Amino acid sequence: MKKFTISTAKPYDVIVGRDIIADAGRFIAERFEKCKVCVVTDSMVNTLFVDQVMESLKSNGFNSIRVIFPSGEHSKSLNTYAKILEALAEDYFTRTDIIVAVGGGIVGDIAGFAAATYLRGISYVQIPTTYLSAIDSSVGGKTSVNLLGGKNLVGAYWQPSLVLCDYGSFEFLPQEYILEGRAEAAKSAFVSDANLIPFIQKDDFQHVVERCISIKKSIVEADEGDRGLRQLLNFGHTIGHGIEKLSSFTVSHGQAVAKGMVVETKAAYAMGLTSYDISSDIAAILEDLGFDLSVDYSIDDLYHYALTDKKIFGDKITIVVPEAIGKCKLHKIPVSQLKEYIQLGLK
Ligand code: GLY
Numbered sequence: 109m110k111k112f113t114i115s116t117a118k119p120y121d122v123i124v125g126r127d128i129i130a131d132a133g134r135f136i137a138e139r140f141e142k143c144k145v146c147v148v149t150d151s152m153v154n155t156l157f158v159d160q161v162m163e164s165l166k167s168n169g170f171n172s173i174r175v176i177f178p179s180g181e182h183s184k185s186l187n188t189y190a191k192i193l194e195a196l197a198e199d200y201f202t203r204t205d206i207i208v209a210v211g212g213g214i215v216g217d218i219a220g221f222a223a224a225t226y227l228r229g230i231s232y233v234q235i236p237t238t239y240l241s242a243i244d245s246s247v248g249g250k251t252s253v254n255l256l257g258g259k260n261l262v263g264a265y266w267q268p269s270l271v272l273c274d275y276g277s278f279e280f281l282p283q284e285y286i287l288e289g290r291a292e293a294a295k296s297a298f299v300s301d302a303n304l305i306p307f308i309q310k311d312d313f314q315h316v317v318e319r320c321i322s323i324k325k326s327i328v329e330a331d332e333g334d335r336g337l338r339q340l341l342n343f344g345h346t347i348g349h350g351i352e353k354l355s356s357f358t359v360s361h362g363q364a365v366a367k368g369m370v371v372e373t374k375a376a377y378a379m380g381l382t383s384y385d386i387s388s389d390i391a392a393i394l395e396d397l398g399f400d401l402s403v404d405y406s407i408d409d410l411y412h413y414a415l416t417d418k419k420i421f422g423d424k425i426t427i428v429v430p431e432a433i434g435k436c437k438l439h440k441i442p443v444s445q446l447k448e449y450i451q452l453g454l455k
Contacts, residue, residue, distance in 0.1 A: 239289020
């Protein structure tokens with residue numbers, strides 16, 4: 109078992125280990141007085157892990173309720189968010205009570221946003237059960253829901269009080285969930301550590317999770333509010349979020365980000381922002397990891413969604429420029445060049 113302390117304004121621990129889910133109640137009891145707990149999960153994860161979390165909470169003296177919503181991106185809505193808030197209010201949750209999110213990124217983001225806003229903010233614990241959420245979304249306090257107009261357009265920065273990553277849980281998930289994690293792990297490798305790639309290729313979950321959390325720790329500690337360095341972690345997402353939305357979420361987040369990373373790498377080189385074109389290296393690594401990199405959407409449609417990117421500040425958008433595998437920089441371009449950027453990336 110390994111512990112990382114994330115030194116944000118409100119510091120918290122991330123514990124990485126195998127078979128630690130069944131001990132969730134004990135880890136929580138080490139950090140919280142006895143209180144009410146709202147366990148938030150989705151219909152798939154509920155059948156896999158939630159009974160053991162509830163059991164462990166009970167044996168450590170916590171009274172829990174459970175809120176379950178249908179699994180899938182379509183649940184990441186204001187409607188689901190409101191249902192969680194109403195469940196908290198109906199059970200008279202107070203500011204010393206907590207939410208425990210058990211599931212992937214959708215569960216973590218929406219439960220985190222409910223925690224950030226109920227009674228103007230209560231504590232929450234993340235128990236990511238997917239490879240993707242363990243290495244990325246569970247750490248760093250980005251919470252959100254989608255709007256019809258785009259992904260994650262409503263949310264808050266609200267750090268969890270504890271993250272429990274049990275990499276043993278990934279083995280219970282369908283294979284496509286492993287591919288999802290590989291995409292975000294590859295993103296971390298492209299942004300900051302080329303040595304990580306062989307470990308992603310052999311699905312060495314322990315090593316990849318620990319290394320990705322350590323990369324994320326240093327980036328989030330340097331830029332908790334996501335105004336600078338942290339935007340590197342958005343590599344592939346300007347295009348990827350548009351692909352996800354345009355496909356009505358039939359193209360998964362990981363698949364979409366993989367495609368997006370190749371488009372964004374080509375575009376940055378074609379715009380003269382870096383001396384080397386590493387897009388074919390990036391594409392080869394992603395193809396080897398099992399990704400289909402074709403993009404079947406028009407420039408206009410991708411441009412439309414890219415305009416909702418949260419890296420747009422005023423009339424500039426920050427883009428990620430890969431210079432070598434393991435080394436990326438940020439560069440601002442005028443939003444007026446965004447369409448050309450997408451066009452060059454699709455060539
Ligand atoms: N998922 C990217 C970030 O937390 O900044």
